[in-house]
Amino acid sequence: MNVRLKYVTLGVVAAVALTGGTYGLARNHSSSDRQSMPVPPTPAPFILAADSHGSVVFDLERNVIIGYDRAGKSVWQDAAMAKSAYVTCVATCPNVVASGSLLDQNTVGEPRIVRSGAAVTTRANQNGVILLEKEPGTRVELDLQAANPAIISYQKGKQTQRFALPGPGMPQINPGPGGALAVVSRSSSGTATFVVARRSAGWKITPVPDRTAQVGCAGPDVHAVASAERATFVDELSGHTVVLDQPHIGACHVAGTSLLAETMSTGPAGRNSVVRYWDVRKGTGWTVNSADSVSSDLDPTGTKAVVVQGHVATIRTAEDQQAVDGVVGARYAEDGSLVLLHPDATVSRR
Numbered sequence: 001m002n003v004r005l006k007y008v009t010l011g012v013v014a015a016v017a018l019t020g021g022t023y024g025l026a027r028n029h030s031s032s033d034r035q036s037m038p039v040p041p042t043p044a045p046f047i048l049a050a051d052s053h054g055s056v057v058f059d060l061e062r063n064v065i066i067g068y069d070r071a072g073k074s075v076w077q078d079a080a081m082a083k084s085a086y087v088t089c090v091a092t093c094p095n096v097v098a099s100g101s102l103l104d105q106n107t108v109g110e111p112r113i114v115r116s117g118a119a120v121t122t123r124a125n126q127n128g129v130i131l132l133e134k135e136p137g138t139r140v141e142l143d144l145q146a147a148n149p150a151i152i153s154y155q156k157g158k159q160t161q162r163f164a165l166p167g168p169g170m171p172q173i174n175p176g177p178g179g180a181l182a183v184v185s186r187s188s189s190g191t192a193t194f195v196v197a198r199r200s201a202g203w204k205i206t207p208v209p210d211r212t213a214q215v216g217c218a219g220p221d222v223h224a225v226a227s228a229e230r231a232t233f234v235d236e237l238s239g240h241t242v243v244l245d246q247p248h249i250g251a252c253h254v255a256g257t258s259l260l261a262e263t264m265s266t267g268p269a270g271r272n273s274v275v276r277y278w279d280v281r282k283g284t285g286w287t288v289n290s291a292d293s294v295s296s297d298l299d300p301t302g303t304k305a306v307v308v309q310g311h312v313a314t315i316r317t318a319e320d321q322q323a324v325d326g327v328v329g330a331r332y333a334e335d336g337s338l339v340l341l342h343p344d345a346t347v348s349r350r
Contacts, residue, residue, distance in 0.1 A: 054093035068347050097114050129144060153196075263276075284318070
């Protein structure tokens with residue numbers, strides 16, 4: 001679960017980044033020093049998953065994960081799940097499976113926590129990290145304990161695909177519309193990128209040839225990868241590829257014929273966050289610059305985007321834009337509805 005984690009991996013580094021890295025340092029100062037030190041900001045919650053049925057939120061202030069139904073009613077809260085490396089919805093949100101270890105990603109036998117409504121089950125001695133489990137016996141998981149880490153797909157309980165990862169540890173995982181995933185595994189020995197999407201024969205893992213990718217994103221029948229200097233948009237049905245010049249993309253979202261990319265840099269003038277939207281078919285787009293950190297998402301048609309800056313979400317189309325106050329995160333569901341996350345870790349939908 002990364003911040004967004006920009007992705008959904010709960011990395012320890014991401015937790016430090018969210019708090020500004022100040023909590024641990026403050027313990028090394030005397031009480032008189034602490035009185036003059038600025039109080040670190042309360043870490044904002046973030047959305048782990050959302051679909052047309054519900055959503056799942058990580059409340060960092062209370063270190064608890066919360067499941068909400070479509071109406072925004074809290075169905076369950078789970079503190080033990082906050083130690084997991086990955087949380088994904090099973091069939092529909094907020095039914096989930098949490099797997100892997102936040103503290104040690106290579107821990108063998110880490111329990112899986114499964115929630116269906118208010119009911120909770122713990123499965124002991126499971127080694128894989130579940131990335132996707134839409135139907136019983138059909139799943140995609142990471143095997144990080146083996147000598148050769150791999151991403152694996154299972155159909156009806158039987159292994160059908162296995163691809164080696166270049167190195168150990170949790171890769172970068174970016175969920176997209178309709179359950180699609182982009183997985184980027186990087187190490188000193190190389191980079192491997194995979195797209196996980198529903199095909200005619202079920203959920204399938206497809207390797208991406210680009211070995212320079214640092215970020216990936218996927219949607220129904222489209223995906224994109226970004227290297228240090230550019231992003232490459234791929235229409236999987238036609239094979240049409242569009243290369244877009246944009247350096248240092250930190251996160252991306254893709255749907256329809258559109259690509260949404262987030263970049264951030266710091267310099268003498270301070271922080272500069274950029275969100276860029278392209279309609280690659282029309283050759284049109286827009287750019288948002290901000291001195292704040294930003295997050296964004298793209299609706300399943302690719303014609304609408306949401307950009308969150310501070311406590312304001314701006315919903316943009318080609319024709320207009322609308323601002324919504326009191327929002328710290330937003331995620332589109334596959335039916336086009338928009339889940340809005342508020343500073344107190346509650347959600348609403350529009």
